[in-house]
Amino acid sequence: MQEILKNLRLSAPYYSASTGQNSWTSNGSELKITSPVDGAAIGNVNSATEDDLNKIIGKANESFQLWRMMPAPQRGEIVRQFGDALRENKEELGRLVSYEMGKSLQEGWGEVQEMIDICDFAVGLSRQLYGLQMHSERPGHRMMEQWHPLGIVGIISAFNFPVAVWAWNSAIAWICGNVCIWKPSEKTPFTALACQRIFVDVLKANDLPEGISSIIIGGRDIGKAMAESKDIPLISATGSTRMGKSVAQAVAGRLGKSILELGGNNAIIISDNADLNHAVPAIVFGAVGTAGQRCTSTRRLIIHKDQYDTLVEKLVNAYGQLKIGDPLDQNNHVGPVIDHDAVENYKKTIKTAKEQGGKILCGDEVLTGDGYESGCYLKPTIIAATPDMQIVKHETFAPILYVMPYDELNEAVDIQNGVPQGLSSAIFTLNVREAESFLSQTGSDCGIANVNIGTSGAEIGGAFGGEKETGGGRESGSDAWKAYMRRQTCTINYSDQLPLAQGIKFDL
Secondary structure, X not given: OHHHHHHOOOOOOOOOOEOOOOOEOOOOOEEEEEOOOOOOEEEEEEOOOHHHHHHHHHHHHHHHHHHOOOOHHHHHHHHHHHHHHHHHHHHHHHHHHHHHHOOOHHHHHHHHHHHHHHHHHHHHHOOOOOOEEEXXXXXXXXXXXXXXXXXXXXXXXOXXXXXXXXXXXXXXXXXXXXXXXXXXXXXXXXXXXXXXXXXXXXXXXXOOOXXXXXXXXXXXXXXXXXXXXXXXXXXXXXXXXXXXXXXXXXXXXXOOEEEEEOOOOEEEEEOOOOOHHHHHHHHHHHHHHHHHOOOOOEEXXXXXXXXXXXXXXXXXXXXXXXXXXXXXXXXXOEOOXXXXXXXXXXXXXXXXXXXXXXXXEEOOOEOOOOOOOOOOOEOOEEEEOOOOOHHHHOOOOOOEEEEEEEOOHHHHHHHHHOOOEEOEEEEEOOOHHHHHHHXXXXXXXXXXXXXOOOOOOOOOOOEEOOEEOOOOOOEEOOOHHHHHEEEEEEEEEOOOOOOOHHHOOOOO
């Protein structure tokens, strides 16, 4: 791994709160970063102080004055070059993602591919930041609506997707004319530092200032300072509902804007008309991919009573075939969770589920011994549960899947919607009426609703986000770009008269 860090020009130990053309060493506390894969040290990073943040904001504001004046297609060209640079570094950056975070190598490469894909999307979007023209009620007048950049976009990302979610936000923010300040998770700073290095190389090659993209490493205090800063018009935050509520209150208190992508407690409904051959791999990947640490991970499985016994047997058999171990070994399906706190949450949640009447069908084990020295490897667990168990309504970032039966589709939808979160949802059915009902206004209340695919694996072309305690924000595709700009309605009078709207007379 040290060779990969060297190739990405990140020597370890590496001390910096900000990297690039205008970097400096912070006086903040030192973070010792270890891998959940083997417990080995990756390196050390000094966290930033609020004074560092103020310096970065100053550099970002200077850069914004230049960046916003570039035509959007020219900004798109810079993002295109970044996408090409990511292609060149995909192999090693994906390995670093896998090693620092613990997700499988295929998922690590997939995360870098998401970055490449959103760059491609943003390049095309840079020529499509359309406004509208409206007919005026006054003769000789034209009305139109246009969009302008906001300024600095603050991005607070989580450990589970240490680089992709930043790219969703930053690529779109950049082509809109904004500059970005990124606070990555303090659990996964090296992947962030690598991405910053790659983008700064693109900026240097185009004689552009680093302040177009800045990185700041720190804990909750830095995130809080960003949320409270009037110099950052928009905060896009990904993380827990608790964190999101804190950010939302701070940003709203200064009348700023926020995009929140928070908790998910995602369910799949299995109809009696479902094709189980399609459902099983989707369920297993959704529940155990990234060791259950995706915001879109499948956490609840609502099964028609006629399919329940058959499907549960198939799932227990499939779980028995999972290979758990080093995520950089492509023969393994499941890697470690991020740290020992996640292990304790797994144990605590299973204990609570048992106390509330849940029955363990498989799993419930922390793996030890050769290959599991970090202590972060867990057996994916299936628990027979009931919808009224309080623990089922709680999101646990671990590979725990609750299974429960239902009789009628309306009951299944009520169970699915009966949790505080509203991110991703899915139904498996070959009945078109059931599928359309699930997607109707009386169906899923989530931001994402799928038919015959699982809850994980969103494409960048669609707007990503959810409702209720998931936050209500949208990132990535569709028209999510509008959240990164301010709307302006313009009226032009090209006549020789001055008529007022609504026929009001005001003669002098």
